Amino acid sequence: MSALVRASDPRTLPASLTPVLLTWFRTHRRALPWRRNRDPYRIWVAEVLLQQTRVAQAAPYFDRFVRAFPTVTALAQASEAEVLKIVEGAGYYARARHLREAAIELTTQYGGSLPSTVAELQTLPGVGEYIARAIASLAFDVPTVALEANGVRVATRWTRDEGDPRSSTVRRRLERAIAAVLPRSAPGAFNEAMMELGETVCRPRAPLCRVCPVSFACRAYRELPDPSVLPHRRARSPRPHVRAAVIVLDGGGRWLVQRRPSSGLLGGLFEFPGGKIEPGETPREAAQRELVEETGIVAPPLSARGVVRHAYSHFTVELHVFSGSLPRPPRRRLRGDRRWVTPAGLARLPVPKATEKVVRRLMLGSLGRASPGSGSRPDRTPLSPPSEGGRRPARSRARRTEL
Template sequence: MAENRRRVSEARRFDASNALLHWFESHRRELPWRESRDPYRVWIAEVLLQQTRVATAVRYYDRFLRQFPTVQALARASEGQVLKAWEGAGYYGRARNLRRAAQEIVRRHGGKLPQDVEALEELPGFGPYTAAAVGSLAFGLPVAALEANGMRVLSRYFGIRGDVTLAPNQRRLRSALQGWVHQGPSGPMNEAVMELGETVCAPQSPRCPECPLERGCVLRRERWDPRSVPGRPRKPPVPRVSASIAIIDRNGRWYVQRRPGEGLLGGLWEFPGGKIQPDESPIEACRREVREETGWTPTRLRLLGTVQHDYTHLHVTLHVFGSRCAASAPGPRTGTGRRWVDPATFARLPIPRATQKASQLMSHHL
């Protein structure tokens, strides 16, 4: 809109980028990934931080780098090892892509991350943000790394109303950030915007009196409701489903299967089971799903308890059943991605959170 463009030019009179850089010098938090500008370490941090809170990423960062200290080490690792290191972090495609990208960097770039944004963006798991972040933070390239914090800070500062996920507003925001990035060192400038968005320009209740940009901020000057900027499309209500799973025990070993390599929880291990059909009881669903998935019909199923687990777009109530399989019985089929594991082996497999919760129910019944 013309109105948005007018506001952008008005706000430019205040030297926001300079004020922001000065603020960042004194408010920069000590974070593990800020101790080094090594491209590999910057990369790992950026991927960990995708759609993930700083506090969560901190829990994984050092441990991941101890286990995979170099691009080469990551490239050599098995997918299972990398997924195990990523266990609980969510969005497991990030871990799979990390390993694939490491292999590509070794094969095509001599083991070093390429020093230009276009080459970075060709690597798996590198989108516009991550390529710009690594480019600016590790290599000092003058590129705008725009993510959720930046969209919030900039849309408020320049008074850009409307849905920030729309392409025209995206271009406007990126262009505004690019303007700031040209005013100073690109890495610190990008980081400063993110830092401000996280610690001051918060989504629901921003701490405007502490903000170095308050003087030029349209949101502040025109007294807009902070919750209305940035604008986002409404999200539909989250559906609820019920499912049953079986923890089949034979001589202290549990039967587990590996999920398909792509898609939801791809490559992780879990117990057999599935959704409960409309006119089906939890135990009937459990028996049917186990038979369908393993070729074996479970006996003596007993309910151990229920587990509640929430995905972004799905709330699941999990009915967890225990079952004994006689030592002499054939039991479920084994093979690729299907095996019996003792507790120590189970602990070494990458397991989704919901399955971990379920396994705790079983442990309590031993």
């Protein structure tokens, strides 16, 4: 492209933006746990955990993760259940599984180190284009643009791009504009500075333009009455709602649980038997049907234990909870990956957030004194087998959680 054409392109960013942004970043960068050094492993774990997640939410899980698995080798040697247990509560299950799978690949193919090129990094499970570019630039100084949600927002406003950044054409256009001001001497710092600016100053709904160090280079600020109208967002479609029945079957003080398939939604986590309520079916009928379909066990008399609601990022669910008791676990071999566990044993297994809520509901029903948020998580409170009756607790409020 000729200099004449470049100069006339309104999306061309001024070269002076680069040193100003880097100087601002050196002064204002937050002391985040993954910034203590440039260890590629820590950068990789951080980038994976930070996907579509706020820094404040991801930071404690990052600490837990790298404490439990300080190296690629340690992660590769851990069992899937151990890895899932570390991120339990955050909903990062697919990411955690991919991290472990990638660690295994790294130990067998790269001697336990991360490769430095974008192309090699992108072959690892769970590593898409953005994460590969982020690792390459932050850990290995590869001059490549890495735009996550914050960076995309900033780039959209700097260049006043009115397109939808979810389209690949717009993404490439933004990347070209940023590549022109990306310093070859510090590409990682520049990428990180854009993320930091987006997270702390160029916020989605109320950008702090008055204190923004690069407002001089920002077309949205100079040309629009309200820069926060960019990027243009499409209205979200409503999340599907799932109605399901679950059965807490007590066999002589042990609960019957099953492991979900490793791939797919909530993969590898343990939960109580159950499934969707079919049209025309009552929740109790669904519970009885699901139990026999999934386990071969004919349900004993079931007691309704209330409804648990939970909101995942892509759908919401209401679980109609039933409990039933057998004097002891049946002698027959269980189908699939199912087992009888004590409540303390369940607390050691990774479970979905909704299952945690089911356990909490049972606790509330049997103890009749705990309150939501009082610490009745299975890993904090010694659990008792479910008992019939008891006070009906207040309804749980749905909370949005990323899978």
